[in-house]
Amino acid sequence: KNALAFAEIFHLLKPDVFIDTHVSNGADYQYALTHLFTQHNKLGGPLGGYVHSDIMPKLEAALSGKNWDITPYVNVFNRPPETGFSQFMDFPRYSTGYTALWNTLGLMVETHMLKPYKTRVEGTYELLKSMIEITENEGDRIKALRAASHEAFTAAATYPIQWETDTTKTSTLSFKGYESGYIPSEVTGALRLYYDRNKPLTKAVAYQDHYKPSVEVTVPAAYIVPQGWWPVVKRLKANHVEMKSLEKDSAMTVEVYKIASYQTISSPFEGHYLHYNTKVTAIEETVRFRKGDYIVATLQPGFRYIMETLEPGAPDSFFNWNFFDTVLQQKEGFSPYVFEDTAKKMLETDEVLRKTFETEKENDKAFSGDWFAQLNWLYQRSVHYEKAYLRYPIYRVSKAQ
Known part of the structure; x- marks a missing residue:
């Protein structure tokens, strides 16, 4: 609050x-x-x-x-x-x-x-x-x-979402500090940092005060936020982001992100296990949206807030702050004794799939000796595989539309 x-x-x-x-x-x-x-x-x-x-x-x-x-x-x-x-x-x-x-x-x-x-x-x-x-x-x-x-x-046309130090540009500070060194700790016995305030010094210090973008994304015309993600909608509204609600159920061609990889900190920060180094893949797809879902145009005063929160790769995106963690859990699976027959039929009717499957077994000894991994590989390529798993639930509308 x-x-x-x-x-x-x-x-x-x-x-x-x-x-x-x-x-x-x-x-x-x-x-x-x-x-x-x-x-x-x-x-x-x-x-x-x-x-x-x-x-x-x-x-x-x-x-x-x-x-x-x-x-x-x-x-x-x-x-x-x-x-x-x-x-x-x-x-x-x-x-x-x-x-x-x-x-x-x-x-x-x-x-x-x-x-x-x-x-x-x-x-x-x-x-x-x-x-x-x-x-x-x-x-x-x-x-x-x-x-x-x-x-x-x-x-x-693009917006930077990640930054890194620009090591080609360094400033120099005339820094007023104290002489320092390392002395044995009377508590641990290890060396500890010590500053001698009786010995002030002024020294030229290298200061890296320039950064450059390390990751940029194209700017969409809008994002579509399904109304069910109300904690996100609440924060967009709290930050005066302008949104329009769909007046009826609609099918739209949008850019869909799939979470390709991410890492998570090992200890909580501000009550969250933050994600970082989040990477996505993108495909174009026709998606059905419901009446009441929100269209968030990027051309508005809240432009930068929108980009920093709705692009999952941005350090402080809603994704990295755990607002969409439910998509990271695969809830559905298969029963091997039931799926065996389906897997057999898939290989019999899809020659490309069969060849890819055989190549995978030839190139990966661990995979070739793991029957469950093989069934799971086929399950992930079946029509039964959970579509929502790792699917980022905020959608991008291209400026070309």
Whole structure:
């Protein structure tokens, strides 16, 4: 409910700039303040470059004029930051990643946990004041760039759903840290990381602050969401996604995804066993939809939210957050003593199938010695095989239609 309440407030205000305030951990260094702007390549469009090359330097300069040093969020854990680090990738599960889906300029303030509370509060206050002043001066430009970014995204033929560090582009930070090393732990006897605050240092540190798309998908004209998936419909509505209900039962030619592979984390995250590295195959098929099913056009203000949640390969898709896990379970099977006769008939009447089956046995010794695997192989190619198994239940309508 907290997330739904946050969405309600966000869409009520429709902010041009969003700021979240946090406390950071992971390493020790001289800074009380660090900034975590939404990743500029992912924010994309003309707005992304503006945040990286204009807004961020202006904020740093404004705070420097108030004697507040600030650096990008120190994205390390249990290792010295002087070895270099990359910009944090704020996927849509994070507040600034979520607000970026509406081309809102997002900023996370991270104050250092080991600095005095008074210092952290004062630093946050000065940062907020500086950012408000910048926003006031740049307001018209920010609004124009937000609109331009939306137009650029919705006009594109493809949309990036996965990202990777661009190792060809590296920045250098003049980083203010402390000398560090490893000393024997008095608890475990193993070596532990140690920072010497009596030995501050300033060092040039490699900072990888550029990302590039690793997976892109074509943008459909619309998605069709069957009404039975009400938890998904509820979240689309909560995020002001425009939808139309089918007025009657209809047959439509659509693109259908099959889940080809995926992985799942071993421990729960926020109450979910998230999937990742999800890959799909696609076929075109005529599907019958029911009156009341939803057509979600992509050309609308919620374009990026739609793409990030309904494309199963996106890191924070509804699929990866377990909304469609029922399609991952095969509920139907076969009784070997009954299916034997059907399998025999299949091989007798389908020469291509028979040859493929024989080739499979010749090339796979384990398969050739496993009678159940052989029957299951044939069952998967029969008309009785469960159609819904691994079939992604959200459908894509091509722009060509």
